[in-house]
Amino acid sequence: MEPFVSQAEAAEIVKVARTRAGRSWAEIAEAIGRPAPWTVAALLGQHPVPKDEAEKVGELLDLDAAVVEALQAQPTRAGIGDAIDDPTIYRFHEALAVYGPAIKELIHEEFGDGIMSAINFKVDVQRREDPSGDRVVVTFDGKFLDYNW
Template identity: 40%
Template sequence: MTSVVQSLADVNQQLFEAKKTKKLSFEQIAQRMGRDEVWVAALFYGQAKPTDDEVDKLIDVLGPWVDAKAMKRHFNPHFFPERGQLTPMPPTDPTLYRLYEVVGVYGYALKSVIHEKFGDGIMSAINFSAKVDKVQKNGADTVRITYEGKWLPYDFHC
C-alpha cells in the first residue's frame, strides 16, 4: 500500500526524509522559519504556498538533506498548491476519520452556534489558521484543536 507521503512530489518526499533525518518536529521547523507548525506541515504535503524567502529558510533549516536547486525549481512563483483531499472520502486513516466524524456528528450544532453568534455567513478557510495543543484534562492527554477564520457575512443582493 502506498502512503500519502509516497504519492507526493519528490521534493515533498525529500522534505519528510530530511525532517526525519534531522529529528525535527513541525513545531521546531516552524519556529526556525517564523511560521506556524500547521502551515509548515501543510507545506510538506504540498498544500501551502511558500514565498521565496520561506523556501530559503526551509533550505537553511533542512540543509544539506534537501536539494536546494530542486526546492527552488519546485516552489517557484508559478507553484500553486493542491489544497484538496489527498485521500478518498471518507478517509480511512483513523485520525482523519475521527476529524471527519466530528464534523458529521457535531457539524450542525457548531453551525447553529456559529450563526447565533455571528449571523448569516461563513468562516473563511483562506484567512485561516489552526493550532493543535496537547492538554491534560482529568489526568489524561487530550487534543485541543483551535480553528480561527475570518468571518464573512453573506451579503446577497438581486
C-alpha cells in the same frame, strides 16, 4: 538543471529529510518564523512557501534545489483522497459529521447568515494534561464572512 520535482514528491522528501535530520516540525516553523500548523501544511504542499523561507528549509533539511523550487509552487488544493483512511483524519471527519450541523447553527445564531473562512484562517494544536488521559485541543480560527446579496 535539476530534474523537476512535483509538490507530492517534495512533501515525501521533506518528511524523510526532517526525520533524518532529527528536526521537529516546531523547530522548522520557528526557523522560518511561521506557526507550526501553517508550516507543516505548506511543506506538505498546501501553501506556496516564499522563496527565502523555502531556502531556509532547504538549508535545515539539506534539500536539493528542485525540492526547494517545488515548495514555492502554487498548489492545487484538492480532496484528501486516500488520506481519509488514516484514523486521525477520519476522526476529524467523524467529529464534523456529528457536530458540524450544531456548529453551523451556533455560528448562524452568533453571527448571522454567513460562513467561517478557511482562507483567512488559523489553526492551533495543543496538548492539555488531564487526569483521565491527555487531551488534544484543536482550535479553528476563521474570519466570519457574511453573505452579501
